Amino acid sequence: MGTNYVIRPETPADYAAVENLTREAFWNVYRPGAVEHFLLHRYRSLPDFVPELSQVLEAEGRIPGHILYSRAELHREDGAVLPILVFGPVSVLPEYQKRGYGAALIGHTLTEAAEAGFGAVVITGSPEYYRRFGFAEAKTLGISYDGVPRDEPTPYLQALELREGYLAGGPWVYRDPPGYVASDEDVDAFDARFPPKQKLRLPGQL
Ligand SMILES: CC(C)(COP(=O)(O)OP(=O)(O)OC[C@H]1O[C@@H](n2cnc3c(N)ncnc32)[C@H](O)[C@@H]1OP(=O)(O)O)[C@@H](O)C(=O)NCCC(=O)NCCS
Numbered sequence: 741m742g743t744n745y746v747i748r749p750e751t752p753a754d755y756a757a758v759e760n761l762t763r764e765a766f767w768n769v770y771r772p773g774a775v776e777h778f779l780l781h782r783y784r785s786l787p788d789f790v791p792e793l794s795q796v797l798e799a800e801g802r803i804p805g806h807i808l809y810s811r812a813e814l815h816r817e818d819g820a821v822l823p824i825l826v827f828g829p830v831s832v833l834p835e836y837q838k839r840g841y842g843a844a845l846i847g848h849t850l851t852e853a854a855e856a857g858f859g860a861v862v863i864t865g866s867p868e869y870y871r872r873f874g875f876a877e878a879k880t881l882g883i884s885y886d887g888v889p890r891d892e893p894t895p896y897l898q899a900l901e902l903r904e905g906y907l908a909g910g911p912w913v914y915r916d917p918p919g920y921v922a923s924d925e926d927v928d929a930f931d932a933r934f935p936p937k938q939k940l941r942l943p944g945q946l
Contacts, residue, residue: 745799745841747848750806754796755784758806763934765831770946772939775922776829778930780808786919788812790825792856793849797832797841804836807845809853810919812862814883814912822912825853825861825902828920846873850900859906862899862914875900882910 750758759777766774783789790809797805807830814822827849832842850873853861862878863870875898878885885894897914901907 745797745844747795747797747845749792750794750796754803754806755781757803758796760934761803761806761833762829762831763931763937764833765837766829767937768940768942768945772941772945773927773931773937775927776831777934778922778927779920780806780829781930782922783808783810783919786810788917788919793825793827793853795845795849797845799836799841802833804833805841805845806831807849809849810917812914812917814862814907814910814914816910816912820909822907822909823859825858826863826917827861828863828865843872850902854902857903859903860899860901862897864896865898867895867898870898873900878914881907883907883912883914886913886915 759781762780763774763777766776768774784791788810790811793807793809795807796803807827809825809827812824812826814824816822827846830842830846832845850861861875862883863875867875867877877895878897878899879894881899881901883897883899884890885897888894899907
């Protein structure tokens with residue numbers, strides 16, 4: 741764990757550094773290139789963006805870490821809607837990873853989300869990584885992934901109650917918020933604002 745760091749809400753003055761660090765963290769990890777810096781950029785002008793929880797980690801005079809939160813909804817067959825939070829992208833610059841910065845950012849903002857009264861968080865990600873924050877497979881909390889057959893396992897869909905019993909009353913369906921979907925044209929046009937970087941097809945990508 742780095743000894744001296746500060747976690748605080750991002751401000752417009754951080755936007756460029758945060759977009760760059762998100763691009764660096766995701767580049768060639770899940771696909772050749774990355775889309776997450778574009779999603780993050782666009783989220784800031786969407787009504788679902790939650791600025792008070794979208795925070796940076798500052799260390800050594802730099803900003804090596806960032807997390808974005810937005811509002812989303814779970815839906816029930818009878819039309820009921822349950823407001824939830826989602827987070828992501830969450831990014832730590834490659835040369836700063838494995839120092840606990842990611843865990844510090846996630847833990848700090850989840851605590852603040854609970855204090856602010858939010859009921860639950862749903863994310864997609866690695867069960868091994870998110871288990872340490874209390875996330876469980878969403879299916880065990882009655883949440884299925886829209887478009888995926890009910891009997892198909894979805895271990896990557898993870899949920900965490902911030903208020904006990906908040907997710908009772910399901911079954912619920914989670915649908916990717918529209919803010920997490922982007923066209924290749926939009927991503928490429930945005931990426932052209934950054935220094936050129938080579939897209940590579942690597943093992944381990946989705
Ligand atoms: C995920 C990420 C934010 C974690 O940041 P970090 O500061 O390295 O995290 P921490 O130091 O708190 O934790 C590191 C641990 O998480 C593990 N870990 C990191 N990413 C993981 C993943 N996708 N799946 C499983 N484990 C993962 C590391 O192996 C390490 O394990 P260890 O504690 O047993 O050594 C960072 O690795 C990152 O930016 N990755 C690229 C972007 C990304 O995948 N973001 C998350 C998806 S939205």
